Amino acid sequence: MSAAAPATDRLPAALPRGETIVEFRNVWKRYSGRDVLAGVNLQIRRGEVLCILGPSGTGKSVALRHINGLTHPDDGDVLVFGESVVGLSEEELSPVRRRVAMLFQGGALFDSMSVEENIAFPVREHTPKAEDEVAAIVAEKLTLVGLPGIQKKMPSELSGGMRKRVALARSIALEPEIILYDEPTTGLDPVSSEKIAQLIVDVNERLRTTSVVVTHDIVTARTVSDRVVFLHQGRFQFVGTFEEAASNGHPVLMDYFRAMGFPCGTGVFRAIPKGE
């Protein structure tokens, strides 16, 4: 699959490619008296890149954190690999978390460890691999994210974009089946954002993972998504391809696109080749 192909070519919404790998069933979550998630339903298919779009503070990250059990719903159920993750203890969640990686907004690299130690950390924790094998994995993942040879650097020596790429290398060190991206391009310049977005597509292709990307950045969503969902007032107001979203006519979604500087309903999105 070419990175330059339109999103709809890669995974048409109407043609389900894989089984349901994650499912939200009537999920409710309340913070400070406000329903952040108000009866959310969603199915995420194996192999797709799904973007959760929406303005800041609408609960996109909260929804994402339900998938690996970092947050539990007040009501409803979340199924991952067909099993409910709601109400499980930290130990019971371990098998799921080994198969689901997460890239945090700030990278969340361990300050006290070098790049090499950061990437090797989950490998050393969960596999009995010898040190030379671990070193080979670290080198391979760094090459994959386009940062070969920076093993000995400390996180404080890296730029924001590099930190996120190293964090991505750490996320894929155990070759997970699902990768959760929490605002992967926030705080980056447009060039770095584009690199990260392209990397998400590449990683999804090469490792055959399923990716869930939380973002408020429409350019990133356009670059990476097979499908987008739009979260507003605690509910997914729209589910479909990016092109459908851009021409959907849903008033709130259209307002959001316009607020982000994208004219809607003009067919402009169909005219722009993906990745440009």
Place this chain on the structure above:
Amino acid sequence: MAGSEGVECAVPMAPPEPSATAIFYRNLAWLRFVDRFGRKGSHIVEYVGGLSQLVGQALTGCVSRPFYSSELLHQMDELGVKSLSITGITAFVTGGVLALQTAYSLEAFGGKTFIGRIVSLSLVRELGPILTALMVAGRVGSGITAEIGSMTVTEQVDALRAMAISPVRRLVVPRLLAILLMMPVLTAIADVLGILGGLGIAVLEIRMTFQDYFTSILQQLQISDICSGLSKTFFFGFEIAAIGCYNGLQVEGGATAVGRATTRTVVLASICILISDFLLTKLFLAI
């Protein structure tokens, strides 16, 4: 009719009935007091409950796999060895001051010969453990909260959880064990340095001989005194590590919240150390 006017004035006036508004506000003030008291109480119960839960998980982590032995050694160096200077200097100076004050106070009674006994007993039974614990609470307790708190607000703790690695086993257990192992060592060294501080003053200022000073110590000091002092340090170390780690893991927000949590750790750990010192002293004297 002046007299009748006087009689009228002598009759006490009944106090005016409070208005319904005044009664409402008086009751409201009470309700506010009860509400505030209840909230405070509920916060304390919540804190103690959370701390107990963390301690339970940490104790389980101390006796079950996985063990992070290299992290334990690192923490023993960071929390223990690097605290040696501050605890040592504190004990050395305190020993010297104790010797000076004792000589000054007992001079009139010819009690200079008791200096060694008083300095050593005070240090080994009480001042060594308590001063070391307070210094460690200030240096290490605050450091633990600041480090774990920063990790919490930068999502590093969540990253551990997301990687199926227990933050309690990885962060709390090595720190708890490191302090439990290093506190008796730090205290023993502090005791020795304090006694040497006293010796310095005794010899240089009070013109005692080495022999008199040490003879005085050996006549009085028992093994039970040393055990009593050192055994307290396990409790103090446990309190410092548990409070430091818990406050760090509970941080929400940014740098300001980390700062507040750090201060809370030092205050709370110091109060707990002083209260538990009193209770332990009572207990050991009763045994």
